[in-house]
Amino acid sequence: MMLKNKPHIIFSAIAAFIIYSCSSLKDKDILGRYNLEAKISKGSLILNENNVFEYSYEAPMETYTSKGKWHLDKKSIILKSDDFYLSDFMDVKETFSENRIIKILDESNIPIEGVTIKINDINNLFVTDKSGIVSLRNDMKIDKIIVEYIGLSNRLYEVKNFNAKAFEIRIIPKDYTKMFFDNYHGKINNKEIKIYTQKYIKDK
Structure with a gap:
């Protein structure tokens, strides 16, 4: 009975490893520029090799930027802005x-x-x-x-x-030209990064 189950166990372990390896993101996989293009707004998120991010957003009566460090946590990207962007x-x-x-x-x-x-x-x-x-x-x-x-x-x-x-x-006081990300978790799905309700799509 044990001999019959052994190949099945080995196969399951290999399959699980392959699935995990394919689903796990690495820093190099997500480097680059991501853009937001909506009807009345636009923005960008740039992820650099030294784990520095640059963020910008523009909409009528609303424009702000941010810069800081990023790192991966499974399928999320964690954004931590520099203290310069902290206000209020x-x-x-x-x-x-x-x-x-x-x-x-x-x-x-x-x-x-x-x-x-x-x-x-x-x-x-x-x-x-x-x-x-x-x-x-x-x-x-x-x-x-x-x-x-x-x-x-x-x-x-x-x-x-x-x-x-x-x-x-x-x-x-509150500086409306700055955005402060305090270890914010942005979701990554394929070539998209979701920040709040907005989807930033990676440049081709």
């Missing part, structure tokens, strides 16, 4: 100081006047002065800082070190 966030430094203050800066480290700030769940609002600063009582405990700023959707910051007295907040 606050970069916060918690420091120790004699005075309890919050200072708001723009992405070029220039103080911003007139920014409204809410502390914790207190209804009182504070507004930055010409130096981008809000001065607070030294005995005031700060758990959360909410910054009201146009172009910033993630406005809440939760304090990490409750012994910190000064907070320097640099605002990087």
Whole structure:
């Protein structure tokens, strides 16, 4: 009985190996340029040998680009943009100081006047002065800082070190000319790569 089943087992193993080998993609298999051509939009995705990708998309009232690293995971391509393309966030430094203050800066480290700030769940609002600063009582405990700023959707910051007295907040607002891929999984099927709902087809 075992002898009869042995050829069948060997054949099944060989068949499985062939199927797996054929279905597994390699980096060299997908290198090149992929294009999107739709009625009102166009775009491209270029996969280079050094695992760097370049991405662009154009549509009415909407144009953005991205660049970063890519790698394969089975039948998916993973895209991770360079930090340069990250926007819509606050970069916060918690420091120790004699005075309890919050200072708001723009992405070029220039103080911003007139920014409204809410502390914790207190209804009182504070507004930055010409130096981008809000001065607070030294005995005031700060758990959360909410910054009201146009172009910033993630406005809440939760304090990490409750012994910190000064907070320097640099605002990087949403940049609609940039696309940030955070380990995004794009599906690969034959000579197509699907990014969100759009299909990019490989150049011949």
